[in-house]
Amino acid sequence: MSKPTIADQLHLAGQIEQARIDGKPVEWQYYSQSDEAWIDSISGSPGGFVADKYEIRLKPALKQVPLGPEDVPPGSVLNVKADDFGYRTPVLVAREGVVVASMRADDENSAVNARTWWELMAEGWQINTSIPLTGKWDPNAWTACFKTVEEVLV
Numbered sequence: 001m002s003k004p005t006i007a008d009q010l011h012l013a014g015q016i017e018q019a020r021i022d023g024k025p026v027e028w029q030y031y032s033q034s035d036e037a038w039i040d041s042i043s044g045s046p047g048g049f050v051a052d053k054y055e056i057r058l059k060p061a062l063k064q065v066p067l068g069p070e071d072v073p074p075g076s077v078l079n080v081k082a083d084d085f086g087y088r089t090p091v092l093v094a095r096e097g098v099v100v101a102s103m104r105a106d107d108e109n110s111a112v113n114a115r116t117w118w119e120l121m122a123e124g125w126q127i128n129t130s131i132p133l134t135g136k137w138d139p140n141a142w143t144a145c146f147k148t149v150e151e152v153l154v
Contacts, residue, residue, distance in 0.1 A: 097117040
């Protein structure tokens with residue numbers, strides 16, 4: 001990562017100092033080791049803000065977000081935890097959601113495609129990606145249809 005300008009360093013130093021006053025967690029890493037993990041300031045931060053030696057940031061909060069199309073590899077299987085219908089195989093995975101084969105309520109022998117939005121999937125849907133990831137079905141590999149990501153606070 002490239003070093004910030006002097007103005008950026010001063011602005012960031014003010015934000016970090018305020019974060020420390022407010023008791024918010026801060027992390028740092030040396031510029032020369034930018035591919036390494038961030039270090040909690042509590043577990044060994046240098047005393048002051050030395051912008052030419054290391055980068056510092058507010059520790060990102062963890063946030064749960066719905067899955068995206070990149071999280072549904074071919075061969076994945078879906079189900080709704082509260083639904084006794086059974087498993088659903090995606091027919092199409094798109095940016096807006098997933099299209100699954102489903103049955104119409106008025107004719108149990110007619111298959112119809114139903115679109116489910118990612119946000120709705122996060123509420124009660126489960127996914128099993130054991131076949132595309134391992135090549136073998138694992139009936140215990142069900143996970144909720146959301147993922148945890150870092151939300152950078154600065």
